[in-house]
Amino acid sequence: MSTAENNTLSQTAAALSTTEEQPLVARNENRSQRPESEAFKAFMAQQWEPKPTELPAEAEVAPHAAKRRRTISDLFPGERLVIPAGPFKVRSNDTDYRFRPHSGFAHLTGLGLDHEPDAVLIMEPTEAGLGDDGGQHHSTLYFRELAGHDNPEFYANARYGEFWIGSRLSHAQIRTLLSIETADLAELEVAVTKDAGVPEVGGMRIRLLREVDLNADALVDTSRINTGVDLEKSDELDGKLAEALSELRLIKDAWEVEQMKVAVAATVNGFHEVVKELPRAITHHRGERVVEGAFFARAREEGNDLGYDTIAACGNNATVLHWIRNNGQVHAGELLLLDAGVEADTLYTADITRTLPVNGRYTDIQRKIYQAVLDAADAGFAAAQPGRKFRDVHQAAITVLAERLDAWGLLPVSLEEALSQDGQHHRRWMPHGTSHHLGMDVHDCAQAKRELYLDGILTEGMVFTIEPGLYFKDEDLAVPEEFRGIGVRIEDDILMTADGPVNLSAALPREADDVEAWMAGIYSPTGE
Numbered sequence: 001m002s003t004a005e006n007n008t009l010s011q012t013a014a015a016l017s018t019t020e021e022q023p024l025v026a027r028n029e030n031r032s033q034r035p036e037s038e039a040f041k042a043f044m045a046q047q048w049e050p051k052p053t054e055l056p057a058e059a060e061v062a063p064h065a066a067k068r069r070r071t072i073s074d075l076f077p078g079e080r081l082v083i084p085a086g087p088f089k090v091r092s093n094d095t096d097y098r099f100r101p102h103s104g105f106a107h108l109t110g111l112g113l114d115h116e117p118d119a120v121l122i123m124e125p126t127e128a129g130l131g132d133d134g135g136q137h138h139s140t141l142y143f144r145e146l147a148g149h150d151n152p153e154f155y156a157n158a159r160y161g162e163f164w165i166g167s168r169l170s171h172a173q174i175r176t177l178l179s180i181e182t183a184d185l186a187e188l189e190v191a192v193t194k195d196a197g198v199p200e201v202g203g204m205r206i207r208l209l210r211e212v213d214l215n216a217d218a219l220v221d222t223s224r225i226n227t228g229v230d231l232e233k234s235d236e237l238d239g240k241l242a243e244a245l246s247e248l249r250l251i252k253d254a255w256e257v258e259q260m261k262v263a264v265a266a267t268v269n270g271f272h273e274v275v276k277e278l279p280r281a282i283t284h285h286r287g288e289r290v291v292e293g294a295f296f297a298r299a300r301e302e303g304n305d306l307g308y309d310t311i312a313a314c315g316n317n318a319t320v321l322h323w324i325r326n327n328g329q330v331h332a333g334e335l336l337l338l339d340a341g342v343e344a345d346t347l348y349t350a351d352i353t354r355t356l357p358v359n360g361r362y363t364d365i366q367r368k369i370y371q372a373v374l375d376a377a378d379a380g381f382a383a384a385q386p387g388r389k390f391r392d393v394h395q396a397a398i399t400v401l402a403e404r405l406d407a408w409g410l411l412p413v414s415l416e417e418a419l420s421q422d423g424q425h426h427r428r429w430m431p432h433g434t435s436h437h438l439g440m441d442v443h444d445c446a447q448a449k450r451e452l453y454l455d456g457i458l459t460e461g462m463v464f465t466i467e468p469g470l471y472f473k474d475e476d477l478a479v480p481e482e483f484r485g486i487g488v489r490i491e492d493d494i495l496m497t498a499d500g501p502v503n504l505s506a507a508l509p510r511e512a513d514d515v516e517a518w519m520a521g522i523y524s525p526t527g528e
Helices: 002-016 024-032 038-044 062-076 103-109 172-178 185-193 214-226 231-247 256-285 288-304 316-317 364-383 390-407 415-419 425-429 512-520
Strands: 080-084 089-091 118-126 137-143 183-185 205-207 311-315 335-340 353-357 464-467 469-472 486-487 492-497 499-505
Touching: 038 185, 062 118, 062 137, 062 172, 062 231, 080 214, 080 231, 089 512, 103 231, 103 256, 118 185, 137 172, 137 185, 172 183, 172 311, 183 185, 185 214, 185 492, 205 214, 205 231, 214 231, 256 288, 256 335, 256 353, 256 464, 256 492, 288 311, 288 335, 311 316, 316 335, 316 469, 316 486, 335 486, 353 364, 353 512, 364 390, 364 469, 364 486, 364 492, 364 512, 390 415, 390 425, 390 464, 415 425, 425 469
Parallel strands: 080 205, 137 183
Antiparallel strands: 080 118, 118 137, 311 335, 335 353, 464 492, 469 486, 492 499
């Protein structure tokens, strides 16, 4: 060990042996080296332009959000509903992820983007008909308004200070923008806990959207313990609120449908950017990262962020259903499975998959497998008719795949046995579902009851995916060698209308010939 290393270790040991007076929680601020003199504080409080006071117009989403709150109000009369946005989430030490509110909160308030971490929506019960929009609750949004220039938090708080994170809307501006009452977050504890208790003896029942904000969980749970409320039963009741918020998003209103179209259009543009970058991806030792980066740039340019981690999987990586490492090479002659979606500023996301020939042309075997998946997707689309069950889409698509696998001689049993509930041999090569609901979450409405989801009836306003696939892994000895290392998935975003399904992502080519022609119009893999 060198002398310098010895000296460093000695200094560290000496520091550890001394009495440390600075609290551990305060040490992250050591890097800031912020002046603490009274002269500095006085100077920082002076000579700032007054904050703008003009009020915005009502947001287009405001009346839609109000209708959603009214629907929830009617489901839980006489109960206080607590719906947190959630706090910042730490990425590393004192560095946070970009804030994104919980989808249930965003859906009921209309607040998207990175507005108001720690905010909480409280729906306070009133007499029937006297609440907002004639409902049974009065809604108030509790949030922390940023400190003024005369408050040290303005420059001293790296999480919430305007000097660090920029401005946010005031209470007056939020009230006007969203047509909702607001209050300061400092008043939250009283608002949550007042008169709380066992309903049978006159107490107020609280329902909480749990596991969103640990502070809100602790506040409600402490109140329940102090007032003798049954915690186990309360957890079940809380679950019903989460379920209702999820089911509320099963049917999209007209405003939401337009946001889905915005997200899809941006995603289509992202796929175009990826194809432009394929020549560089082929030459890069981590070409999948080139693909991922090209799409991410478009997501940030046109939307808020990615709707989910991009799957940029080439060759055998495409047979890994959730391949998000994206650290592999991109080889000419292989297929690139790109599963990606842009999240719009309103938090609605697309979810599209295309499987592209890296060099612009499918081989015969690639085209054979691709066509089978496309036929399955078309069968699912044909089955997606108003009045049919959601699960019918999957059954139609998976039947086509089973028939094709049988024709290729891959099934170890008859087609009939494979398709039976006791068989399912074909699922070796397509183990996931064909569809899921789509909206604010990429797997939207996930807490909805089974009878409203899998067994639910396809209804006007639903938005969902159709995404069959076939995945033949390199190590799969049950398939011919020429199949191995090929993964294909085709995924589109579908809007159910009264007249039948509409493919929102139809602008992105699906037919093999069309994919090749589209790619040829963007780049020449040979550099010609």
